[in-house]
Amino acid sequence: MAGAIGTFLAGMQYLFSNLPEFFDLLQRHLALVFVSEAAAILIAVPLGVVAARYDRARGPILSVGNVAQTVPPLAVLALAFPLLGLGYRPSVVALFVYALLPVLTNTIAGIESVSENTIDAARGMGMTENERLREIQLPLALPVIFAGIRTSTVINVGTAYLAFFIGGGGLGSWVISGINLFNMPQVMAGAVSGALLAIVLDLGLAAVEGRLSDSGVEMTQSTA
Amino acid sequence: MIEFENVTKTYPDGTTAIENVSFSVEAGTTTVLVGPSGCGKTTTMKLVNRLEDPTDGTVSVDGTDNRELDEIDLRRNTGYVIQEIGLFDHRTVGENIATVPKLVGWDDERIDERVRELLDLMDLSRGFRDQYPSELSGGQRQRVGVARALAADPDVLLMDEPFGALDPITRDRLQNEFLDIQERINTTILFVTHDIDEALKMGDRIAIFDVGEVVQYDTPQAILDDPKNEFVADFIGEDRSFKRLDITPVTEVMGPPDGEYAAAIDGNTDATTATDGGSSYDGEALSPDDSVKAALDRLLRSDAPALPVVENGEVIGVVADEHIRASFGRRSDARQGAT
Amino acid sequence: MLSSSPAGPISLAGGYVRFAAENAEALVELLVEHSVITAETVVIATPLAIVLGVASTYNDRLATVVLWLAGIAMTIPSLALFGLLIPFLGIGSPPVVFTLVLYSQLPVIRNTYVGLTGVDESITEAGRGLGMTRRQRLRRIQIPIALPVILAGVRNAVVIVIGVATVGAYIGAGGFGDLIFDGIRQGNVEAIVVATIAVSVFALAVDYGLATIEQLLRLRNGDDIERKTSTQLVWRVLA
Ligand SMILES: Nc1ncnc2c1ncn2[C@@H]1O[C@H](COP(=O)(O)OP(=O)(O)OP(=O)(O)O)[C@@H](O)[C@H]1O
Ligand SMILES: [Mg+2]
Numbered sequence: 001m002a003g004a005i006g007t008f009l010a011g012m013q014y015l016f017s018n019l020p021e022f023f024d025l026l027q028r029h030l031a032l033v034f035v036s037e038a039a040a041i042l043i044a045v046p047l048g049v050v051a052a053r054y055d056r057a058r059g060p061i062l063s064v065g066n067v068a069q070t071v072p073p074l075a076v077l078a079l080a081f082p083l084l085g086l087g088y089r090p091s092v093v094a095l096f097v098y099a100l101l102p103v104l105t106n107t108i109a110g111i112e113s114v115s116e117n118t119i120d121a122a123r124g125m126g127m128t129e130n131e132r133l134r135e136i137q138l139p140l141a142l143p144v145i146f147a148g149i150r151t152s153t154v155i156n157v158g159t160a161y162l163a164f165f166i167g168g169g170g171l172g173s174w175v176i177s178g179i180n181l182f183n184m185p186q187v188m189a190g191a192v193s194g195a196l197l198a199i200v201l202d203l204g205l206a207a208v209e210g211r212l213s214d215s216g217v218e219m220t221q222s223t224a
Numbered sequence: 225m226i227e228f229e230n231v232t233k234t235y236p237d238g239t240t241a242i243e244n245v246s247f248s249v250e251a252g253t254t255t256v257l258v259g260p261s262g263c264g265k266t267t268t269m270k271l272v273n274r275l276e277d278p279t280d281g282t283v284s285v286d287g288t289d290n291r292e293l294d295e296i297d298l299r300r301n302t303g304y305v306i307q308e309i310g311l312f313d314h315r316t317v318g319e320n321i322a323t324v325p326k327l328v329g330w331d332d333e334r335i336d337e338r339v340r341e342l343l344d345l346m347d348l349s350r351g352f353r354d355q356y357p358s359e360l361s362g363g364q365r366q367r368v369g370v371a372r373a374l375a376a377d378p379d380v381l382l383m384d385e386p387f388g389a390l391d392p393i394t395r396d397r398l399q400n401e402f403l404d405i406q407e408r409i410n411t412t413i414l415f416v417t418h419d420i421d422e423a424l425k426m427g428d429r430i431a432i433f434d435v436g437e438v439v440q441y442d443t444p445q446a447i448l449d450d451p452k453n454e455f456v457a458d459f460i461g462e463d464r465s466f467k468r469l470d471i472t473p474v475t476e477v478m479g480p481p482d483g484e485y486a487a488a489i490d491g492n493t494d495a496t497t498a499t500d501g502g503s504s505y506d507g508e509a510l511s512p513d514d515s516v517k518a519a520l521d522r523l524l525r526s527d528a529p530a531l532p533v534v535e536n537g538e539v540i541g542v543v544a545d546e547h548i549r550a551s552f553g554r555r556s557d558a559r560q561g562a563t
Numbered sequence: 564m565l566s567s568s569p570a571g572p573i574s575l576a577g578g579y580v581r582f583a584a585e586n587a588e589a590l591v592e593l594l595v596e597h598s599v600i601t602a603e604t605v606v607i608a609t610p611l612a613i614v615l616g617v618a619s620t621y622n623d624r625l626a627t628v629v630l631w632l633a634g635i636a637m638t639i640p641s642l643a644l645f646g647l648l649i650p651f652l653g654i655g656s657p658p659v660v661f662t663l664v665l666y667s668q669l670p671v672i673r674n675t676y677v678g679l680t681g682v683d684e685s686i687t688e689a690g691r692g693l694g695m696t697r698r699q700r701l702r703r704i705q706i707p708i709a710l711p712v713i714l715a716g717v718r719n720a721v722v723i724v725i726g727v728a729t730v731g732a733y734i735g736a737g738g739f740g741d742l743i744f745d746g747i748r749q750g751n752v753e754a755i756v757v758a759t760i761a762v763s764v765f766a767l768a769v770d771y772g773l774a775t776i777e778q779l780l781r782l783r784n785g786d787d788i789e790r791k792t793s794t795q796l797v798w799r800v801l802a
Contacts, residue, residue, distance in 0.1 A: 070766045072726030075759040082752040121310030126299030158640030175646040191643030198638040
């Protein structure tokens with residue numbers, strides 16, 4: 001136990017004596033996560049809507065998605081290398097691909113979880129298909145979609161560590177070079193900060209998610 | 225006016241919900257579809273606003289085959305109370321009610337006023353306006369569902385078991401309320417229920433469904449007088465004489481206020497003002513709105529051999545045992561006779 | 564350790580096939596390593612998670628805490644966790660298996676809990692009426708009914724384990740990850756592609772196999788489900 005605390009303290013000491021570099025890495029890490037996640041949301045939500053709307057599209061979209069999710073994240077990143085080369089951009093693309101599925105499946109599940117009765121009522125009132133989607137299905141699906149975004153973002157923080165292997169930078173840099181050089185304080189500093197980042201993001205997004213499912217209304221009102 | 229002509233509906237999975245159904249709902253009247261569970265009532269209703277299209281036959285609204293109408297317009301002009309209520313959980317009661325007026329572009333002020341009016345009408349306190357459906361009881365939700373359907377003053381109203389989740393007292397009050405509203409707004413109404421009493425009370429005409437087909441389509445009076453077959457008779461139940469008494473107004477059976485009853489009535493009438501329910505009065509006079517069943521009840525409880533029917537302080541008729549009995553010898557359409 | 568031939572743009576697919584054939588023996592070895600780590604994890608993680616899941620059904624507070632902790636554990640990036648464990652467990656498979664066990668907890672605990680508490684009240688009531696003790700009810704009624712749900716959790720966990728184990732190769736745990744890292748280091752496209760396909764096929768195959776077992780369990784419970792062809796086959800053979 002004393003050893004654990006000692007290592008932890010050494011890690012924190014390393015972090016604080018290298019603050020400028022830490023902020024650099026953190027910034028790069030966040031850029032990887034947020035850019036890829038934003039792109040994933042922008043693509044996955046509309047794709048989910050299409051899949052939920054057209055029965056024929058759903059089967060193929062979901063099976064491709066499920067197979068893709070079974071592919072290990074390291075494999076996805078590794079594949080980006082021969083296809084796109086090394087660096088930040090290939091990393092973002094790989095992270096984006098890996099972040100897609102949770103958002104996609106939750107979008108489909110959320111839209112399909114809207115009860116048949118509610119849909120019937122909306123149709124019966126003369127809402128067009130677009131009005132129904134915009135005013136009824138999407139707002140009602142929002143908490144579920146958001147849960148998918150939360151899962152996807154948290155996984156993304158972890159996967160982004162691997163981006164360092166293909167030159168993407170980020171917190172992985174301290175952990176990986178620390179392991180290589182057996183510099184444990186450096187590993188500790190990179191690992192603890194990323195773990196905290198993931199946990200904080202998770203809790204923060206969970207709080208938003210909770211508010212969405214309680215009164216999923218105020219938000220949808222302002223976006224509608 | 226809504227017309228069903230030899231309509232058959234088979235769902236894609238092969239279930240034939242209704243087969244060769246024909247009937248028409250005159251403009252401004254109420255037709256009640258009644259029958260056991262799964263006999264095709266909801267399906268029939270959905271054919272009107274094109275939530276479903278017929279496999280065979282035509283459904284026309286005001287003389288036009290509804291498949292030629294724009295379905296969005298058709299639905300916006302057709303109020304629909306769905307069986308499962310189907311409120312939008314993410315919207316407040318007020319927003320739910322305002323759905324169609326918003327869709328058809330009413331201005332905010334008009335919508336606001338209309339929502340308030342409907343909350344009052346449905347006996348929902350204004351405080352409900354900003355609550356969410358999940359905060360309401362089943363009965364309250366059902367009333368919001370009805371209010372939502374009425375919101376944009378639709379020409380046609382489809383109501384699928386609109387009062388199913390209400391307690392008997394509230395249901396009775398809303399039914400009466402609704403009969404009043406109907407007289408004022410003159411909407412064409414198709415109303416579904418599985419409760420024959422509700423059907424007899426609400427309907428100008430009743431379509432009795434057996435699995436997938438209309439067995440009898442007639443006025444309540446005619447159905448009670450002359451059930452077409454065993455199924456209908458069973459459906460009406462053992463006490464159809466009582467049911468008939470209940471839907472027949474006293475004006476239909478009363479005799480002239482002279483002859484042998486003149487004496488019995490005299491001296492009573494001066495002090496008597498008819499009350500419509502008769503509740504606050506000790507029961508010595510009837511109002512023209514009273515049912516024959518109410519008259520019989522009072523006769524049984526009173527010493528008098530006959531009771532006067534009083535309208536605006538004037539005796540317009542008299543009811544005694546013999547009048548009630550005599551009316552069962554006749555087969556006439558009470559409603560047409562009365563109005 | 565690996566032989567590779569220059570990747571010509573003329574016949575890429577042919578290149579991959581040749582690479583796989585030339586390194587068949589090494590690939591099999593990697594498969595064995597990967598399977599062993601996965602199996603070790605499952606053997607340790609599943610009983611642990613089931614016990615925690617069952618314990619959670621006895622006490623709501625415990626359930627909240629256990630599920631919360633398991634959820635937090637999953638948010639910690641795998642590479643970070645490997646790094647944190649090296650000072651204590653060294654390199655090689657111990658820190659990797661430790662991490663994988665931790666990651667497997669949430670899906671299995673959650674499904675155990677949901678599976679057990681989801682059993683229809685009236686069925687457990689009937690068991691009580693027959694004079695079963697609480698433990699008997701658990702063993703004879705609840706667990707058999709919950710089994711397919713628990714297995715679905717295991718399946719979920721195994722897919723995660725196979726994926727994360729790939730990264731574990733970096734700290735010496737072996738498996739297909741070795742080939743991926745070698746490929747990245749040497750810029751060997753064939754190695755990367757072949758390793759990626761191999762590990763993905765491995766994950767898909769295990770996933771499919773477990774899904775089949777899950778369906779068989781459901782069928783045994785008399786559930787009405789859309790059967791996979793494999794389920795159909797095995798079910799017929801068994802019948
Ligand atoms: N969308 C559908 N697809 C297939 N079959 C359907 C569908 N909707 C209804 N049915 C079937 O059509 C028949 C009539 O259903 P319908 O809902 O019209 O009955 P109902 O008279 O309204 O019953 P209830 O009183 O229970 O509401 C039933 O056998 C039902 O199972
Ligand atoms: Mg129905």
